[in-house]
Amino acid sequence: MNRTVTWGDALVVAAFHSPGGLKSAVTAIAREVGPHIGNRNTFAKLLRVTSPTDLSEKDRWRAWLLLAAFGEDPRDWGILDQVVPTSIDRPALLERLTVRPKGFEPPTF
Structure with missing residues (x-):
C-alpha cells in the first residue's frame, strides 16, 4: 500500500515535535x-x-505564524515572507513566536 504524505501530514509531525503542540503554538500566536x-x-x-x-x-x-511557532522556517515549507504584513518586524516576531521547552524561554523584562 502506498500513501502520499501531504503538506498537512508533515505539519502534523511538526506539531507533534513542537513543545506543547498545536495548543501552545496557537497560544503564542494569539499572544x-x-x-x-x-x-x-x-x-x-x-x-x-x-x-x-x-x-x-x-x-x-x-501557516507562516504556525510554522514559526513550531520553530520551522516557513520558507522551507513553501510559505514566503511576503505573507507577513509590512508593518510587522518579521525577525523579531520569529524570535518571540518560537515555542520553547520550559526553562528555555527568552527572558521577559
Whole structure:
C-alpha cells in the first residue's frame, strides 16, 4: 500500500515535535498577534491541506505564524515572507513566536 504524505501530514509531525503542540503554538500566536487571527480550530484546518498553494492569502499568513511557532522556517515549507504584513518586524516576531521547552524561554523584562 502506498500513501502520499501531504503538506498537512508533515505539519502534523511538526506539531507533534513542537513543545506543547498545536495548543501552545496557537497560544503564542494569539499572544503576539492577537486573538483575531484565529483559534485552535482555525489553525487545525491547516493540518488537512494538501499543498500550500491550496491556501488563501490569510491562511498562508496563519501557516507562516504556525510554522514559526513550531520553530520551522516557513520558507522551507513553501510559505514566503511576503505573507507577513509590512508593518510587522518579521525577525523579531520569529524570535518571540518560537515555542520553547520550559526553562528555555527568552527572558521577559
